[in-house]
Amino acid sequence: MAKMVIHGGKRLSGSVTIGGSKNSTVAIIPATILSDTPVVLDSVPQIKDVYNLMALMDEMGVKSDFQGEILKIDPTQIFPISLSHNKVTSLRASYYFIGSLLGRFGKAVVGFPGGDDIGPRPIDQHIKGFKALGATITEKDNYIVVEARNGLHGARIFLDMASVGATINIILAAVKAQGTTIIENAAKEPEIIDLATFLNNMGANIRGVGTQTIRITGVDCLKATNSHTIIPDRIEAGTYLSIAASSGNGILIKNIIAEHLDAFLAKVQELGVNLDVREDSIFVYPNSQLTGVEIKTSPYPGFATDLQQPLTPLLLLADSQSTIIDTLYPKRTRHIPELIKMGAKIKVVDSKIVIEHTDHFNAAEVTAEEIRGGASLMVTGLMAPGTTVINQAENIMRGYDRVIDKLRSLQADVSYSGSEKF
Incomplete structure (x- = not known):
């Protein structure tokens, strides 16, 4: 069982290049x-x-x-x-x-x-x-x-x-x-x-x-x-956008096809995130005040189900309630108990994920039971002061290209114990 160790609570900056889909x-x-x-x-x-x-x-x-x-x-x-x-x-x-x-x-x-x-x-x-x-x-x-x-x-x-x-x-x-x-x-x-x-x-x-x-x-x-x-990975791009908006002091995300992220970017901007969308990159400015949104996943060109979990940590920072309805995979909620261990105010009510403002996150030992749920824990771990340990981190490695190197390029303090050479 591989582990990802994150010493979080640091503001991140720099640039990151998205890999192939x-x-x-x-x-x-x-x-x-x-x-x-x-x-x-x-x-x-x-x-x-x-x-x-x-x-x-x-x-x-x-x-x-x-x-x-x-x-x-x-x-x-x-x-x-x-x-x-x-x-x-x-x-x-x-x-x-x-x-x-x-x-x-x-x-x-x-x-x-x-x-x-x-x-x-x-x-x-x-x-x-x-x-x-x-x-x-x-x-x-x-x-x-x-x-x-x-x-x-x-x-x-x-x-x-x-x-x-x-x-x-x-x-x-x-x-x-x-x-x-x-x-x-x-x-x-x-x-x-x-x-x-x-x-x-x-x-x-x-x-x-x-x-x-x-x-x-x-x-x-x-x-x-x-x-x-291979075309750029829109899910990886959305995940780094969430990282940049939640923990960044100004981050440039390169190799993006913005049109593939239209529904996601619309919700991020509705949240109040300040973006500069360029020809093949997006600059994410530091953010302070965010407002809750309602998200309903649907097939492309709608909001991608694979992005609801990576975006969830950012929604926890909003000053009002957010909700997520995953119409494709309503059982995609196994990350929620793990987020609660980290201080998240989040629950499931009648197949709807309800997210309340959370003003403090704590480091914890959690488990990544699948790729995108693991990404949500990773994003939260970067926000939480202290040392977060993500077990079964090999699941994150199934979906994120050279993630340790890329996070380190943003000045994150992360390590990985698995045998994979990423």
């Missing part, structure tokens, strides 16, 4: 096995999930090399294997191998995915899409077996909800299928656009990403000719 990266890495040539990815975040995916690919004969921000992947010698439950429980994004293996080999045998425990996240919409494309689905022990014995064919698929995971998985399966696939009520997240850009640059024919209707015409071959640069 975790949510793009964990979709694009499985997508690389659809390529008939080696692939080069740039701006890849140094996070635990990347190394977990590399280990899974190594089991399939896919060699990879990760140096700095450059990840080279050679899928040309890939062979199909079953990805066991034990191998895939470390991260939920392993389920993207279902779509990519199905698209490459016509069959995928994958253990049920793991990842953070933030409430029910069923894969019924993924299965609905695979069936429409001509696959049969069977479940055996802890495995899901998806097989298209007569090949995959295009289909019209209406998603009952705009699921990011299902949209991505269907794209991965359909990109080499015969004919045209139309996904209606598709998710619109920037990470889906990034995936489609990667695939299109290799010869795929995907249109309409970023809208509710995506059209995919199958192709026979995908070949990488240039490296693909």
Whole structure:
């Protein structure tokens, strides 16, 4: 069990550069096995999930090399294997191998995915899409077996909800299928656009990403000719914005696509945070008086569920009540008892998170049970005078690129006891 130790209560300053998107990266890495040539990815975040995916690919004969921000992947010698439950429980994004293996080999045998425990996240919409494309689905022990014995064919698929995971998985399966696939009520997240850009640059024919209707015409071959640069991580950016607004004496956050953060920035400015939004960066001024806000998460372009927890510590500084309703994952509240240990005045009332002004935070020993909940503890620990110890800090490392180095560049006093070289 890794620990993050924070000596908090210090005002921070300087600049920090946002890394490549975790949510793009964990979709694009499985997508690389659809390529008939080696692939080069740039701006890849140094996070635990990347190394977990590399280990899974190594089991399939896919060699990879990760140096700095450059990840080279050679899928040309890939062979199909079953990805066991034990191998895939470390991260939920392993389920993207279902779509990519199905698209490459016509069959995928994958253990049920793991990842953070933030409430029910069923894969019924993924299965609905695979069936429409001509696959049969069977479940055996802890495995899901998806097989298209007569090949995959295009289909019209209406998603009952705009699921990011299902949209991505269907794209991965359909990109080499015969004919045209139309996904209606598709998710619109920037990470889906990034995936489609990667695939299109290799010869795929995907249109309409970023809208509710995506059209995919199958192709026979995908070949990488240039490296693909991962888009900046909007969730990491939002987390550092929360740090800058709560503990900063003026912090510049670089490598940002502000349009990806429109809903988040609107709420931050409604709070009273003074921002200078520039072409590819945001300067966060020191803040004194903040006013409570009401937040309701929703699919993109709405307020991202992944940002409600990192923003919560900042809401505790507001002089009036704030509320959060997470319409996507209402059970995403496991960080709240840990925040209470640190002095936070926060509670859950009828699936609504109610946040009151908190004028004093105390250091404590707490546990990061998942990525974004861990981020909320990290932001609070930076505010709290004294020494905060965050157990299971490896969960934070799953989602935040070189976080210790970046916090130290802002003059934070932090350390990490895990074995990862971030």
